[in-house]
Amino acid sequence: MKSVYGNFVEFDLGDSEFLDVAVSMSSDSVESDWRKNSLCAEFIAKYMLNTIEAHRQTSNVESRDIKDAINYIANELFENAVKFTALANNRAISFRVVNVRDVVRFYVRNSIEQDRIEPFQKLIDELLGGDATEMYFQRIEANESTESSSTSGLGYLSIMNDYDADIAWKFDISLDADTTSYVTTMIQIDV
Amino acid sequence: MDVTEIIESNYSISFDADSSTVKCNGYFRLRGSEEYAPMSNMLNDVADLKLDVVNMDLTELEFLNSSGINTLSKFVLRLRKIGASKLVIAATEQYPWQKKSLRNFQKLLPETEIRFS
Numbered sequence: 646m647k648s649v650y651g652n653f654v655e656f657d658l659g660d661s662e663f664l665d666v667a668v669s670m671s672s673d674s675v676e677s678d679w680r681k682n683s684l685c686a687e688f689i690a691k692y693m694l695n696t697i698e699a700h701r702q703t704s705n706v707e708s709r710d711i712k713d714a715i716n717y718i719a720n721e722l723f724e725n726a727v728k729f730t731a732l733a734n735n736r737a738i739s740f741r742v743v744n745v746r747d748v749v750r751f752y753v754r755n756s757i758e759q760d761r762i763e764p765f766q767k768l769i770d771e772l773l774g775g776d777a778t779e780m781y782f783q784r785i786e787a788n789e790s791t792e793s794s795s796t797s798g799l800g801y802l803s804i805m806n807d808y809d810a811d812i813a814w815k816f817d818i819s820l821d822a823d824t825t826s827y828v829t830t831m832i833q834i835d836v
Numbered sequence: 837m838d839v840t841e842i843i844e845s846n847y848s849i850s851f852d853a854d855s856s857t858v859k860c861n862g863y864f865r866l867r868g869s870e871e872y873a874p875m876s877n878m879l880n881d882v883a884d885l886k887l888d889v890v891n892m893d894l895t896e897l898e899f900l901n902s903s904g905i906n907t908l909s910k911f912v913l914r915l916r917k918i919g920a921s922k923l924v925i926a927a928t929e930q931y932p933w934q935k936k937s938l939r940n941f942q943k944l945l946p947e948t949e950i951r952f953s
Contacts, residue, residue, distance in 0.1 A: 679867055683899075713932035720865070721902055782943065788906055789913045800902035807936040 650769045651813030653831050654750060661745040662696045664689060670727060670736045682723035689742055690716035696744050697836055711749075711836045714808055715742070718751060718832055721800040726755040729765075731825065749836050754829040762818060762826060768798050769814055777805035810834045837881040842874055849875055851882050857891040858882055864897065864904035872907040879911040886920035894938070895928040895953060905937060909944060916945045923948045 656663070666685055670678050694712045697703065703711065719742070726738045741752040757765065772780065781802040788799070804810045810832050817827040841850035847862035858879070866872050882890060900908070915921050923945055927934045929952055942948045 675867075679865075683863070683865055709930075710932045716899075717933055720899075724867075724901060781940070785906065785909045785940075785944065786913070789910055799906055803902045803905055803937070807933075807940075 648816045648818060649813070650766070650815075651773050651831075652811060653813035653815050653829075654833065656741065656743060656750075656752065657745075661743045662700075663741055663743040664692050664696075666740040668738050668740070670730050670732060670738065672732050672736075678727060679724075682720050682727060685723055685740065686716050686719035689719045689740070693742055693744060693749060697749075700744075700746075714834060714836070715749060718804055718808060718810065718834065721804060722751055722753040722830060722832065725800055725830070726753050729755055729757050729761065729828070731756040731758040731761075744836075747835055749834050751832040752829055754827055756825045757816075757828045759822075759826060762816065762828075765828070766816070772798055772801055772805075772812070777802055781806040804832060808834055837878070837885070839874065839878045839881070842878065849878065851878065855891060856887050856889055857893055859893040859896070861896040863899040864907075865899060865901050866903060868903050869906070872903055876907050876910060879907070880914060883911060883914040883918055883921070886918060888921065889924060890915065890921045891924050891926065893926045894934060895926050895930075897934075898931055900933060900937070905940075909941065912941045912944045912948070925950045927952050929953070 666689065668681055668685060670681075690712045693715050694708060697711060698708065719740070723738070723740070730736065730738060737756070739754040743750045743752070781799070784799050784802060801812055805812060813831045815829045815831070817829075819826045837851065840853070842848060843850075847860075847864055849858065849860050851858050866875075869876070912923065915923055923941070925938060925941065925948065927938055927950055929935060935952070938950050942950065
């Protein structure tokens with residue numbers, strides 16, 4: 646089974662600045678878990694802005710744009726990770742954000758249930774296989790006619806379409822029923 | 837209209853009939869279509885009024901997640917389907933996401949006017 650989708654850039658300690666955040670999901674309070682998304686995303690955005698500003702001059706407008714973009718992307722990544730995390734197996738979500746020169750890369754790793762892997766890989770094939778803008782509007786139009794719309798993919802498409810981002814995925818698939826499978830989502834933007 | 841406002845601790849949405857304005861404030865970070873359903877229902881009611889102009893004030897909408905984008909897009913599409921109303925959006929450059937994402941509504945409903953302050 647294929648395990649890498651898209652142009653997955655491996656983390657290189659070399660010339661990068663990075664921040665790691667690891668959070669646990671609890672099955673006690675869905676609300677509290679959901680709030681973790683914004684708490685983390687806002688912190689990550691402020692932190693990375695500080696890092697980026699240390700390396701180059703940015704105008705107020707540029708700083709605001711950069712912080713906003715990191716906040717939005719980090720929030721979407723957390724939201725997706727929370728939705729997919731296989732609570733029974735492993736409640737941890739690991740998040741790394743990296744700044745190398747004018748690029749910011751996000752890595753989110755979460756557990757994923759065996760029976761969700763194939764449908765997710767199918768979605769990924771669709772997302773990477775066509776024009777992001779076209780797909781974005783197709784998905785919105787398709788969602789219009791359904792009562793309970795599946796917004797799967799729309800988060801990623803909004804990131805690709807509105808933030809000009811590259812996205813890739815890597816799966817660590819366990820063939821053994823007792824061991825957990827994981828997926829890492831990578832997003833790259835220019836800043 | 838049954839519901840003309842929804843007010844929660846970190847977001848609100850309201851409709852003012854006098855000014856035909858939907859005002860969205862705060863942080864729209866709800867979890868999926870189910871949680872956005874009350875908002876969606878309210879927006880459906882606004883669209884169904886078949887007003888000449890519908891104003892949307894987003895100047896205090898600081899954050900919108902993708903499920904929220906989907907919800908507001910559905911509203912825009914409903915306006916398009918009914919074909920009665922022109923949509924005018926008041927936006928702000930203070931929140932950079934607006935410059936990036938609101939133009940998508942113009943693609944869904946071409947006569948939409950977006951005014952940035």
